[in-house]
Amino acid sequence: MTVTVERGGRVVRKQHGSAPRPRRPRDSYLPFLLPGVLAFLAVVAVPFLMNTGVSFTDWQGVGAPKWSGLANYRELMDDAEFWASFRHSLFMVVAMAAIPTVLGLVLAAALFDFIGRHFGGRVASVLRACFYLPQVLPIAVAGIVWSWILAPDNGSLNELLKAVGLGSWQQDWLGDPDLALYSVMGVMVWVQLGFPLVVFMAGLQRVDPQLHEAAELDGAGWWRRFWHVTLPQIRPEIYVVLLWCTIAALKVFGAVYVLTKGGPGGATDVPSYFSFTTFFEKTQVGYGAAISTVLTVIILVLALAGLRFQTRAEDAEEGVRT
């Protein structure tokens, strides 16, 4: 122990002696990064590069992959199933990013400024908890719950419609190719809503109440204050939520697996499910790798654009502050 103390002391003293030498002590933190970087190379980087490599080959998962150049990608361009799966992804972005963000903003503002103020923080946090609950549920379990509720015979939703005299509205919610995608979207809104709500409520706590007070004294109604005061103040949270939710929407897998298995007739197929079946059911590993590579490129481009945007916004903000 004493040895380390002495050694440490000497290092510090040395630093003080030759003041303008910050480089060396900085880089000696590198050993702390070593386990992390090695683990990442092994578990993320190598498999990712392998996957990208395999996407340029014809491979069934056994034997040696046969180099096929861009053949898989050329095939993708003409594959209606592939385009359909990406079209469905856009629907998922609406259901998991656009709708939850808008609803989450309105609900968060209502809970924070209205319920919190007039009925106390307790009521607001209980309500918030109700909205957040689906977020902690495993997606597989949410899928079980909803596929039972939406079942055509004896499902709760159809029974409820019958009970209130709307029997003619009964549907095979997940089995009708025209409806299934919208039903899955509805479930995803339910699953996702809690995340933006919680982030926005936390963001609202940063907003200076005096701004609201001033706007209120100037005669601005609730909607105008929401639009001109609240929204600009929590803009950073809105960007983050939109980015995270969009990426989550592009990756959606479990819900589709459990609710519809991409069916009926591919009506709810999404890229991740499409690549999964291509990998493990059709065992066209090269083709599956190409699908997942395209998905990855889209997500990384979005993520990079989003992060750039975020850091630029942060820099601008810091510039104002100093």
Added chain:
Amino acid sequence: MTAVRTGAVRTRGPARGVLARYPVLVALVIAALFMVLPFLVVAVNAVKSPAEYAENGPLSLPRGLYLDGIEDFWDRVDFGRKLVNSVLISGSVAVGAAVLSVLNAYAIGIGRIRGRTWVLAFFVLANMLPQEALVYPVYYLSKQAGLYDTRLSVIIVFTVIQAAFGTYLLASVLGRFPREIIEAARIDGANKWQVLWRIVVPVSRPTIGVLLVFFFIWTWNEFLLPLVMLISNDNQTVSVALGVLQGQRLMDATMTNAAALLGVLPAIVFFLVFQRTLTRGIAVGAVK
């Protein structure tokens, strides 16, 4: 807060304020009920006997507590075993990923190593990669390494994937760590390990706690990789076991409800235990 309230009363008059208040509350309560309703319907139906369900449908209240359905389901899928697997995997991942995140973040946030922006960007992108782009090579490599269909393989993969997020979050938190404290400790003769374990870790305990909870719940809920990696019944997690059963469409209504209730219960327990950490944690994660 009080100032705001009196302001509102002054400009609008008390009568209008009260009138507008209740419709908003009622609307929000109805919306919140809609969110919770699926849980209630499941709970109600899980305690009905098949006969009662067939007779009265899903909307009636149960006549009594019928727990045989849940017990049957528990035994049939060996649910206890799945719970143990899930706890073991999620717990190991939470601890492992937290340790890895702390080490990475210490080098990036406090060590300020050269090129840290790039290192950080690398971790963030790794966190955003879709698992579909890793799943086949991971499956293939783990087969080669003899780790296929073991809980260890899933633990290793998720420890790394979750640590990507942890590194991102902790590095920004540690970047704002008061440097005087570290300088003082170094002058007192502490080496880097001692500074890390005696000062940085204890001071950042709240953030690390948030990470542990998140990692645990996220890993608990993971589906794709465990579905691919854990094929034997003895190794499956709760999520995978329930998802696979549902996918096979072999369950009748009461069994489905028993399954759903058993799947929901742990989530509700985590939620109640960790509610505060969760909501605070999301805020921390989002702002930076």
